[in-house]
Amino acid sequence: MRFSSVVSAVFGLCIGTTLSSAEQSNLTTPQSTQRILAGDFKPAPVFENTNLVRTINLEKGYVRETTNVLVTNIDKSPQSEYYIPFDSDLVGKIGGFDARDKKQAARGQLEVSIAALADVLDAQTPSSKSIHYYIIHLTEPLQPKDAVTLSISYHIQGALKPLPVSIKQDEKQYLTYNFSAYVPTVYPTIKQKTKVKFPSADVPKYTTTTGLTSASDPEKQGSSLTYGPYDTPKIPPGTVYPVAVRYEFNKPLLTCSLLERDVEVSHWGGNLATEERYWLHHDGAKLANHFSRVAYSTQNYYINAGQMTTSALRELKVPLKPGSVDAYFTDEIGNVSTSRFRPNSIREASLELKPRYPLFGGWNYTFRIGWNNDLSSSLRKLQTPPDTYILSVPLIEGPKNLEGIQYEKLVFRVILPEGATNVKYQTHGGTGVPSLHAEHSLHKTFMDTLGRTELKLTTTNVVDEARDVTILVTYQYSFLAGLRKPFTVFAGVAVVFVVAFLVGRVDTSIGKRKK
Numbered sequence: 001m002r003f004s005s006v007v008s009a010v011f012g013l014c015i016g017t018t019l020s021s022a023e024q025s026n027l028t029t030p031q032s033t034q035r036i037l038a039g040d041f042k043p044a045p046v047f048e049n050t051n052l053v054r055t056i057n058l059e060k061g062y063v064r065e066t067t068n069v070l071v072t073n074i075d076k077s078p079q080s081e082y083y084i085p086f087d088s089d090l091v092g093k094i095g096g097f098d099a100r101d102k103k104q105a106a107r108g109q110l111e112v113s114i115a116a117l118a119d120v121l122d123a124q125t126p127s128s129k130s131i132h133y134y135i136i137h138l139t140e141p142l143q144p145k146d147a148v149t150l151s152i153s154y155h156i157q158g159a160l161k162p163l164p165v166s167i168k169q170d171e172k173q174y175l176t177y178n179f180s181a182y183v184p185t186v187y188p189t190i191k192q193k194t195k196v197k198f199p200s201a202d203v204p205k206y207t208t209t210t211g212l213t214s215a216s217d218p219e220k221q222g223s224s225l226t227y228g229p230y231d232t233p234k235i236p237p238g239t240v241y242p243v244a245v246r247y248e249f250n251k252p253l254l255t256c257s258l259l260e261r262d263v264e265v266s267h268w269g270g271n272l273a274t275e276e277r278y279w280l281h282h283d284g285a286k287l288a289n290h291f292s293r294v295a296y297s298t299q300n301y302y303i304n305a306g307q308m309t310t311s312a313l314r315e316l317k318v319p320l321k322p323g324s325v326d327a328y329f330t331d332e333i334g335n336v337s338t339s340r341f342r343p344n345s346i347r348e349a350s351l352e353l354k355p356r357y358p359l360f361g362g363w364n365y366t367f368r369i370g371w372n373n374d375l376s377s378s379l380r381k382l383q384t385p386p387d388t389y390i391l392s393v394p395l396i397e398g399p400k401n402l403e404g405i406q407y408e409k410l411v412f413r414v415i416l417p418e419g420a421t422n423v424k425y426q427t428h429g430g431t432g433v434p435s436l437h438a439e440h441s442l443h444k445t446f447m448d449t450l451g452r453t454e455l456k457l458t459t460t461n462v463v464d465e466a467r468d469v470t471i472l473v474t475y476q477y478s479f480l481a482g483l484r485k486p487f488t489v490f491a492g493v494a495v496v497f498v499v500a501f502l503v504g505r506v507d508t509s510i511g512k513r514k515k
Contacts, residue, residue, distance in 0.1 A: 035115035035135070042186070043083040043133070045237070046075035049189035050147065056196045058177060058245075060404035061253045061283075062463055063156040067183065068102065070149050071142070078141035082150065083186050084134045085238070088116075090156070091132040095461025096432030097154040099136045105151075109433070111137040153432060155463050157406045160253065162285035162361065163246055169295055173285045173311035173361070174204070175249045180240040181209060181227045187237055193228030202248035209241065251403035252313040252359065253284035259407050263393050264415040265375065267477065268485060272378050275370035276398055284311050284361035296358060313359035316399035318351040324371045327351045331367040353399070369398075387478045388422075395427070395434075395469040396462065407462040410434075413454055414473055415443050418485060420453040423475045430469035434459040449488055 050070040057064040073079050086094065091114075099110045115133040142148055160175045167173060183192055201223045209217040209227065218225040227243065260277040296312075303310055320327070322345055329339035329351070338354035355365050382388045395412065399405060416423065423440060427433045437458045442451030455473060 035113055037115050037117050037133070039117050041117060044075070045187060046073065046079045047082060047187045048072045048074045049185060049187050049192070052183055052185075052189055052192040054183050054192070054194045056177075056179065056194065058160070058175075058247065058249075059197055059199045060402075060463075061160065061249075061251070061255075062404060062406045063159050063177065064153065065156065066151070066153040068149065068151050070147055071187075072147040073142040073144050076144055078143050080138045080141040082136040082138065083115075084136070084152070085131050085184055085186055086134065088130045088132055090159075093157045093159060093461065094154050095157065095434060096463060096465065097134060098152070098432035100151045101139065102149040102151050104139070107139065109431075110139065110150075113137065155406075155432070155461075155465075157255070157408070157461055157463075158283075160249075160283075162253070162283075165285055166288040167285045167311075167361075168288050169292060169360075170299060172202075172248055172250045173253075174246055175253070175284075176244060176246045178242065178244045181207075181212065181243045182230070182232065182235065182239050182241050184240065185237055188233065189235070189237070190231070190233050192230055192232060193226060196225045196227070196245060198223045198225075198245075198247045199251070200248050203245060204248075205244075205246040207243040207245070209243075212241070249284075249403075250309045250311050252282055252311060252401075253361070254313065254401075254403065254405045255281050255283050256405055256407045257281060258409050259396075259398070259411070261396070261398075261410065261412045262415060263413070265379070265391060265417060267375070267417050270375045272373045272375045272393075273370070274373070274397070275368060277368040278366065278398075280359070280365045280367070282313060282359045282361050282363050286362040287360050291360065310358075311361065313355065313365075315355075316353040316401060318353065318369065318397070318399050320349040320351055320371055320397070321373055321377065322346055322349060323377060324349040324351075324373055327369070327371040329353050329367065329369050331356065331365070336367070382474075385476070387476050389475055389477055391416075391473040391475075393471050393473070394467055395430075395471050396464060396467045398464070398467075400464060400467070405464045407464075408460060410457075410459050410462050412457040412459075412471070413443075414457075414471070416453040416455070416473075416475055417477055418448055418450065418452045419480075420475045420477045423453060423455050423473065425455060425457070425471055425473045428470045428472055430466060432465070433469050434462050434466065 048071070050072045052067065052069040054065065054067045057066070071082060097112055099112055101107065101110060113135045115135055117130065117132075136150065136152070138148065160177055163174055163176045179194075181194060183189065183194065196218075203220070203223075203225070206218065206225060212230055213228065218227045225245070256278055258277075258279045262275045264273040264275075266273070299310060300314075303314070325343060327339075327341040327343075327349075329336045333356070336353070336356060338356070340352040342350040342352070344350075351369065351371070353367075353369065355367070359365050378393060379389055379391050382390060391414070393414070396407075396410070414425075425438065427436070439456040439458070441454045441456065443454040444451040453475070457471070
């Protein structure tokens, strides 16, 4: 996204009296907040799912579920809270939760909160069957007999398992996923169906239902399965029908247990320095035998010719903004010379990474990458209030592969110049924006006095789709604060000269001792 379009989108929030009023509180409101419910709480059956269509996308290394549901208020009073249940063993794997009113999509995401039962929070070892709720808050209360169409999407991490768990080096990798043919819900559902999308048509095993429909179920078309449609007005809410699918996924199943991403702003140097540190793990099928470099070299010939695929990670491609320079790729040993950087000042630059060794199932790889950009492409100065700047940076950049990457934890640090004050942030664009925990601190580096201002954002359960999310940081940086660094450098050099002069004045010669 071009910086000008981002700034214009946020100008209404940041200019004039609007920004002045926002200075008293952070610009970002967390997407999800925790609520505690009574131990015997059950959502009232005030809604009816008149028609529900769920799509489960298994084309990447994580699960993406999207549900479009026509919701009707069957109560006698207006209702504004729609509950979605999740088992407690699943809720910790969910990220990127996004809910919208399809007829009012321009208004953006609906407010979402998370609720848990009090006895679940108090228990030291909660049962795997205990329930948490995502609560969607409608913009306006839904009147009796009125309907609204909700579009709900989220991703699930760590839900895909290899089967078999061990394979030979030249064998295909297959994954399994378990779900319910009936969508878990607390409301009666009149009609529903589920469509499952696979990366290929190679789906050797899947559950077939009996008695749910008059026709064969599921219906297979190319690389997708369709369960239903089912007429379920008499099926009690919460009823499940277990379904399992096994499909080919001969690609890396990548999980980054921790991504540390630092963005450092230098006004004097006019530079935006970015560094990312990855702790990467391949969650796919492990090797049944020892790794053979000879066999892998033979495989590479057919892979490069497009006649074969492999579940091993061979390379990562990192798209960078136009004008990116000074890219580097290092690991625990040192510089990795197998990388290739393609700079471009007009189009997207590219950093191609080849690890020191191919990454197979169960293997780990830790590395870091970094690059520089011209600060003017990401920073603008606002007219009011005075000495106020706005910085636009993506939440995630990094590798962009077809199989995707899931991040268990993301630590994003924005390091501002020394003396920057009144730091605020907000998110812009993207879907399923993760809930961010913000901390403010000082980051001490060379020739600093008090330390640079640091904004630290932490979140969990993020996938590479979050690269569409932009972080907008506003801060004040006065002219006098900008003189702090050159004055510190001048004072340091002056002290060195004075000390050298005084040391030079000391008489260290050996003379005769007076009697």
